[in-house]
Amino acid sequence: MESHHHSGISHHNSNGSSTSTTIDSLSPSLSISNSSTPPLYNSGDKKRLRILCLHGYKQNANLFKSKTAVLRKSLDDIAEFVYVDAPHTIDEAKGTASWWRASGDGKEYRGWETTLDYLKNIFIKKGPFDGIIGFSQGAILSSLISSISSLNQESDNYFTGYKEISIKFSLLFSGFQSRATVHQSLYPSNDNESNQGSYPLSKIATPSLHVWGKADELVSASNCESLSLQFSEPHIYIHEQGHLIPLSKKDIEHYRNFLQQFLNNEEGLE
Numbered sequence: 001m002e003s004h005h006h007s008g009i010s011h012h013n014s015n016g017s018s019t020s021t022t023i024d025s026l027s028p029s030l031s032i033s034n035s036s037t038p039p040l041y042n043s044g045d046k047k048r049l050r051i052l053c054l055h056g057y058k059q060n061a062n063l064f065k066s067k068t069a070v071l072r073k074s075l076d077d078i079a080e081f082v083y084v085d086a087p088h089t090i091d092e093a094k095g096t097a098s099w100w101r102a103s104g105d106g107k108e109y110r111g112w113e114t115t116l117d118y119l120k121n122i123f124i125k126k127g128p129f130d131g132i133i134g135f136s137q138g139a140i141l142s143s144l145i146s147s148i149s150s151l152n153q154e155s156d157n158y159f160t161g162y163k164e165i166s167i168k169f170s171l172l173f174s175g176f177q178s179r180a181t182v183h184q185s186l187y188p189s190n191d192n193e194s195n196q197g198s199y200p201l202s203k204i205a206t207p208s209l210h211v212w213g214k215a216d217e218l219v220s221a222s223n224c225e226s227l228s229l230q231f232s233e234p235h236i237y238i239h240e241q242g243h244l245i246p247l248s249k250k251d252i253e254h255y256r257n258f259l260q261q262f263l264n265n266e267e268g269l270e
Contacts, residue, residue: 149167
């Protein structure tokens with residue numbers, strides 16, 4: 001495992017290729033590394049972080065909850081995980097869904113507006129949330145939510161109508177920058193020349209942990225790194241595996257260390 005903090009990281013897949021064009025509406029299967037389940041903690045009345053969990057494409061809340069069972073049990077003493085289904089059904093029989101459907105060129109994410117309103121209601125009805133976790137397509141979405149939250153905390157005028165969307169941190173697994181034209185204004189650096197310099201902040205201010213695998217054949221390391229550089233203080237965690245959430249004891253300890261700082265901040269205010 002490799003762990004880095006801040007920008008200036010240069011780690012890429014061995015072939016140097018970019019594969020993000022296939023993942024916007026691809027059907028990745030979330031895999032979890034084999035590991036023994038650490039003991040379940042008794043949280044008692046201790047303050048815990050509330051984390052909204054956003055699944056990948058062609059998944060659902062129950063599947064993501066099952067696949068991240070080790071994560072939930074291992075961090076039960078410091079975090080409560082809230083899982084929600086994406087609003088766009090893909091296969092009704094299987095119960096799979098997506099946050100949007102990408103156009104062939106990736107410039108349009110069909111269903112984005114519905115998803116944004118849906119998440120606003122999630123924050124109203126099930127929030128507040130301290131942070132979010134997103135995997136694959138859910139990580140792209142998490143980067144957008146992180147940006148909206150960052151803008152909301154800076155001013156009420158930057159992203160009007162969605163002030164309820166507010167988080168203190170985000171964890172992004174196998175995530176890259178959205179290629180949709182409508183989203184480019186939500187990134188400090190983007191592919192749309194007309195939007196260059198339009199982002200009111202120098203970086204997305206939401207504290208973030210970016211996790212990706214060296215053997216990921218669906219999302220290149222360079223694209224994950226590029227997303228991390230959109231954030232002001234990105235924490236970087238690189239593992240040797242593929243398109244998955246690594247859950248060894250060492251991996252989880254790294255996530256715990258990242259989350260602990262926000263728990264400590266909360267306790268310091270009480």
